[in-house]
Amino acid sequence: MSYKLVEIELSEPLATISLSPQQNGVGVVARWRGRLIGFEMIELPAGSAVTVERLNSLADERFARRILVAKLEEELRKRQPVKEAVLPSLSIAICTKDRAQRLSRLLGSLDRVRTEPTFRSVEIIVVDNASVDATTRDAVAGFRDVRYVFEPKAGLDFARNAALHAAKADIIAYLDDDVVVDRNWLEGLAKACGDNPGAGGFTGLVLPFRLDTEAQILFERRGGFGRGFARREFHNARFENPLHPVGSGVLGAGCNMAFDRALLIELGGFDEALDTGAPLPGGGDLDIFYRVLRSGRPMIYEPEYAVYHEHRETIPQLRRQYWTWGLGMMAFLVKSYRTDDEMRARHRAMVRWWFFDQFKALARAASRLRGDEMRFGLAELCGGIYGLVGEYDRSRARIQAIRERNP
Amino acid sequence: MTAAGFDVRHIDLAAADGDTRGGRALSIFWWKDLPLGMRASLHDELPYGTPQLRQLAAEYAAEQLEARSIRLGAPLRATYEGWPKPALSLAAALEAENLVDSLEEFATVSSASAQDISVVICTRDRGPALADCLFSVAGQRSAPGEVVVVDNSRDGNAKAVCGQFPDVRYVHEPRAGLSVARNAGIKAARGEIVAFTDDDVELHPSWTAEIARAFADRNVEALTGLVLPARLDTAAQCCFQFAMGGFGTTFVPLTFERRFFEETRPSGAHVWKIGAGANMAFRRSLFERIGLFDERLGAGAAGCSEDSELWYRLLATGGACLYEPRAVVFHHHRSDWPGLRRQIRAYMKGHVAALVAQYDNFGDRGNIVRICKQLPVYFLTTFVKALFEGPPGRLGILATEVQGWLAGLQFLLRFGWRKRRTPMLIPPPVAEGVAR
Numbered sequence: 047m048s049y050k051l052v053e054i055e056l057s058e059p060l061a062t063i064s065l066s067p068q069q070n071g072v073g074v075v076a077r078w079r080g081r082l083i084g085f086e087m088i089e090l091p092a093g094s095a096v097t098v099e100r101l102n103s104l105a106d107e108r109f110a111r112r113i114l115v116a117k118l119e120e121e122l123r124k125r126q127p128v129k130e131a132v133l134p135s136l137s138i139a140i141c142t143k144d145r146a147q148r149l150s151r152l153l154g155s156l157d158r159v160r161t162e163p164t165f166r167s168v169e170i171i172v173v174d175n176a177s178v179d180a181t182t183r184d185a186v187a188g189f190r191d192v193r194y195v196f197e198p199k200a201g202l203d204f205a206r207n208a209a210l211h212a213a214k215a216d217i218i219a220y221l222d223d224d225v226v227v228d229r230n231w232l233e234g235l236a237k238a239c240g241d242n243p244g245a246g247g248f249t250g251l252v253l254p255f256r257l258d259t260e261a262q263i264l265f266e267r268r269g270g271f272g273r274g275f276a277r278r279e280f281h282n283a284r285f286e287n288p289l290h291p292v293g294s295g296v297l298g299a300g301c302n303m304a305f306d307r308a309l310l311i312e313l314g315g316f317d318e319a320l321d322t323g324a325p326l327p328g329g330g331d332l333d334i335f336y337r338v339l340r341s342g343r344p345m346i347y348e349p350e351y352a353v354y355h356e357h358r359e360t361i362p363q364l365r366r367q368y369w370t371w372g373l374g375m376m377a378f379l380v381k382s383y384r385t386d387d388e389m390r391a392r393h394r395a396m397v398r399w400w401f402f403d404q405f406k407a408l409a410r411a412a413s414r415l416r417g418d419e420m421r422f423g424l425a426e427l428c429g430g431i432y433g434l435v436g437e438y439d440r441s442r443a444r445i446q447a448i449r450e451r452n453p
Numbered sequence: 454m455t456a457a458g459f460d461v462r463h464i465d466l467a468a469a470d471g472d473t474r475g476g477r478a479l480s481i482f483w484w485k486d487l488p489l490g491m492r493a494s495l496h497d498e499l500p501y502g503t504p505q506l507r508q509l510a511a512e513y514a515a516e517q518l519e520a521r522s523i524r525l526g527a528p529l530r531a532t533y534e535g536w537p538k539p540a541l542s543l544a545a546a547l548e549a550e551n552l553v554d555s556l557e558e559f560a561t562v563s564s565a566s567a568q569d570i571s572v573v574i575c576t577r578d579r580g581p582a583l584a585d586c587l588f589s590v591a592g593q594r595s596a597p598g599e600v601v602v603v604d605n606s607r608d609g610n611a612k613a614v615c616g617q618f619p620d621v622r623y624v625h626e627p628r629a630g631l632s633v634a635r636n637a638g639i640k641a642a643r644g645e646i647v648a649f650t651d652d653d654v655e656l657h658p659s660w661t662a663e664i665a666r667a668f669a670d671r672n673v674e675a676l677t678g679l680v681l682p683a684r685l686d687t688a689a690q691c692c693f694q695f696a697m698g699g700f701g702t703t704f705v706p707l708t709f710e711r712r713f714f715e716e717t718r719p720s721g722a723h724v725w726k727i728g729a730g731a732n733m734a735f736r737r738s739l740f741e742r743i744g745l746f747d748e749r750l751g752a753g754a755a756g757c758s759e760d761s762e763l764w765y766r767l768l769a770t771g772g773a774c775l776y777e778p779r780a781v782v783f784h785h786h787r788s789d790w791p792g793l794r795r796q797i798r799a800y801m802k803g804h805v806a807a808l809v810a811q812y813d814n815f816g817d818r819g820n821i822v823r824i825c826k827q828l829p830v831y832f833l834t835t836f837v838k839a840l841f842e843g844p845p846g847r848l849g850i851l852a853t854e855v856q857g858w859l860a861g862l863q864f865l866l867r868f869g870w871r872k873r874r875t876p877m878l879i880p881p882p883v884a885e886g887v888a889r
Binding site for chain 1: 503504507841
């Protein structure tokens with residue numbers, strides 16, 4: 047199982063997409079005048095082709111409306127008087143561990159977007175999170191204007207906090223090392239910052255980098271990291287969801303997020319007991335989104351601020367990812383329950399809702415005899431149970447030990 | 454405003470300056486006189502910033518243009534859910550230019566003459582509300598040909614209120630029942646178009662002009678319009694608007710026709726999605742074709758749904774109804790819980806009664822499927838959802854709905870009731886074309 051990932055430009059005539067004999071589907075990233083408009087996946091017989099008619103009807107159904115919206119947005123923007131705002135400065139922080147090749151790929155994609163003067167200044171910081179050898183350092187040396195910081199305490203949130211303090215700019219944008227940025231990434235972030243000067247943070251669209259394996263396709267089909275192609279605004283409360291902001295996963299994903307750096311320092315940075323690498327690789331993004339919203343500052347989801355994420359390659363890896371989602375979610379909920387008294391009723395309700403939702407998904411998968419779906423659902427459910435019974439405390443003990451080893 | 458309430462506020466997105474008000478609110482968005490959409494927000498989400506208003510304007514405007522611009526695929530028909538079926542193509546979207554200008558065109562106020570329209574308002578023991586309603590009728594941009602108030606009270610207590618308005622014709626109909634009153638109104642009315650509204654409603658100043666324009670532009674026999682909440686001061690009003698969906702939330706024009714009828718027919722033709730009796734209009738010739746309101750239905754009789762039963766006959770016999778949200782009224786929802794419960798019970802009871810009546814008239818089994826299968830399934834899923842996800846109070850309302858449903862079941866069994874058919878029922882040949 048393998049899908050061809052193609053990019054189409056809707057303002058130009060469409061062309062047939064032909065598949066190789068190994069490919070049995072396509073993932074279509076659609077742009078209109080360079081702007082990201084939509085993403086769709088189509089399953090096809092191996093070695094066949096997507097005809098122009100098929101593409102056109104897909105575009106009619108899925109992309110045409112967003113073109114209208116984009117055109118209207120541009121027209122409405124022109125009608126409004128332009129306020130000359132002071133451009134903020136930007137620090138891009140990449141936390142990485144033993145993945146020099148992927149890091150080079152990401153730095154290469156950043157090099158291509160850095161040409162535009164969108165921010166007052168742009169610096170790139172690579173935080174080497176206790177890599178075992180010097181390949182990461184060597185990879186960074188191959189790019190100009192990239193700062194290298196070594197963080198000996200293993201754990202993603204140690205690295206993120208190290209970046210936070212090493213950075214100098216107003217806005218800090220975090221990227222994971224398994225992503226590549228879109229060509230409008232920097233512009234998209236600049237637009238979001240310029241339009242929303244009071245925002246505490248920004249999240250962006252995450253598209254698949256490739257769809258070569260069954261696991262990658264399944265992950266994307268089950269929702270992936272995608273949060274849609276419309277801008278969204280999040281506050282401390284939300285009419286549509288009485289549990290908000292506790293379900294902060296709707297905001298986006300930790301592999302592509304940015305914050306007002308001063309606010310993050312004021313909030314005390316990331317919780318180092320979450321996102322600790324192998325034992326508890328999640329929850330840190332949920333926690334920081336939640337705390338930013340609770341501080342009263344809004345967060346903005348901006349689809350033009352987009353990255354491509356390399357999803358897990360194999361089914362066991364993917365199952366483990368779902369396990370960690372359950373684990374991270376519950377560790378985050380336990381932590382928030384202890385630290386944020388005002389929201390306790392919502393935390394309890396969220397735990398109830400989460401288990402109810404997991405069981406519902408499992409029942410749906412079972413009734414359709416979908417083995418993979420059931421295994422993923424079970425993994426997430428077990429992760430959730432394990433997370434609920436003391437994972438946060440276990441993780442705190444682990445990071446305490448790491449701190450003692452690295453005074 | 455009580456702690457439970459929402460402020461209802463109107464925001465014109467064509468005006469450049471943003472909204473600065475905080476508090477909890479249901480914001481209704483307009484482009485000048487064109488209603489675009491609504492959105493409820495809590496204190497923390499307000500005020501809306503400029504980028505958010507621009508985004509809302511772009512998204513709402515795109516919906517309007519799709520549904521109104523012929524080049525973009527308009528007019529749209531209603532799908533199974535009662536939503537617009539999009540007809541936009543990539544080529545049309547790429548070609549479209551100067552979209553804000555076209556939006557401005559659709560937002561132009563109607564100047565059509567409403568001289569052919571008879572406005573019929575049925576009332577019963579609600580003097581002060583009726584006075585507000587009649588004030589809003591008097592404030593119409595295009596004065597209607599006539600205004601008929603049908604007083605359904607026993608002692609004719611609305612006469613004094615009507616006396617304050619010189620152009621209002623007063624008709625007293627002491628036989629109880631909204632259908633009876635509406636039929637009396639139709640018989641008294643002289644206009645080519647009969648437009649109905651209720652005594653707990655206030656009209657938008659362009660209501661009659663918009664109805665006149667819609668009937669002039671489109672060859673349809675019936676029309677419904679947008680019913681917005683006038684106030685959301687109490688928890689009961691908010692529950693009706695948010696948990697029960699109010700009187701609909703569609704802001705784009707839609708045509709309900711044969712295909713909608715056929716698509717939804719296996720589960721009883723979802724004619725209640727067409728609109729609300731508080732804002733509907735008909736060509737007079739329609740009543741000659743398919744008869745008047747069924748007098749066994751409606752408030753004061755079986756409950757309600759006399760309006761949707763008439764739409765059922767309209768669609769079943771090949772007619773079409775246009776939903777045009779430019780015709781706007783503001784409805785005062787019941788403000789107390791007992792009132793809301795009574796209303797919900799009457800809705801459900803009347804709904805079942807109407808399904809029985811429709812089954813009797815056309816022999817369509819979908820109506821029975823709706824009563825015996827769809828509604829119980831709806832009760833069950835709502836119960837599970839309300840149990841886990843809320844909102845609080847939903848379970849109580851659900852119990853009332855079930856009560857209404859049980860009360861409605863009697864109409865299935867009442868043989869004498871079922872034998873009585875609608876007056877002036879359609880001749881068999883037309884019905885044959887519908888029944889399989």
